[in-house]
Amino acid sequence: MKWYVVYTKPKWEKRAAEQLTKFNINCYCPVIKKIQQRSDRKIKVEVPLFNHYIFVQLAEKDRNLVFHSPGVVRFLFWLGRHAVVKDQEIETIKEWLNTGDTSSEISVMQYQIGDKIHLNSGPFCDQNAVIKDITKTHYVLILESLGYVLKVKHKS
Template sequence: MNWYVVYTKPKWEKKVADKLKELGIECYCPLVTQIKQWSDRKKKIEVPLFNSYVFVQLTDVERNSVFQVAGVVRYLFWLGKPAIVKDEEIEAIKTSLKAPNISDVTVSSIQVGDRIKLESGAFSNQSAIVQEVSNNYYILVLETLGCILKIKYK
């Protein structure tokens, strides 16, 4: 059986995971504990690691059964087919979340104005500022070298 990624309505991840478990569908919604502060108090709450995503383990024939649950929008697709997540990747997520020193984890994308450090290639260990983000490339400003770098990705 493969692990698939189900896209949910915003803030419905835990509800969808609970309903899928009630239907007998193997699912995984990785949660992290965060401290939220309101004007009068602080509180620890569990929030999904990946917003609007729940992992489900099903056979190809059972794939449509997830749509019985309110809050499920669609499957995440990669190259025209439902995205498949390897068992090792699910285990890696579970293992990393069990590590004792994780207190606050966020997953975010690179945005204009971010300062990043290049880790490989001809410009490794160089600091850069993201000037532009496109569907196919990033444009980075390397201040120490006084140049602009265009990085294509697929």
């Protein structure tokens, strides 16, 4: 069976994983311990490693079972197909979290305006660009070395 990536409602990662486990679906929601500041004290809380994402392992024919949880929004897609994570990648995440060396600040960030990126594919492969604007569906990139402005569609 394959591991799929499921997109959840905000702050629903752990609840969705618990609900799907009750439906006998193998789920994995990696969490880290983080110190959060409250108004009067600091507390240690478990937060998901990946905001909005959990991993589910099931057969292709059973993919729609994940929608039994009200916290599940959709599957994540990559290149027009359901995103699949290799068993080894899941094991690597588990091993890393089990080492206890998660004290370093971890964040998964999306692109921001002003970020410099390197294009890996397409007609402008191996060019550097600066993100000028981000809309709901596109990135606007400036290729300074060529004097071009590109509008590139998001892959999500």
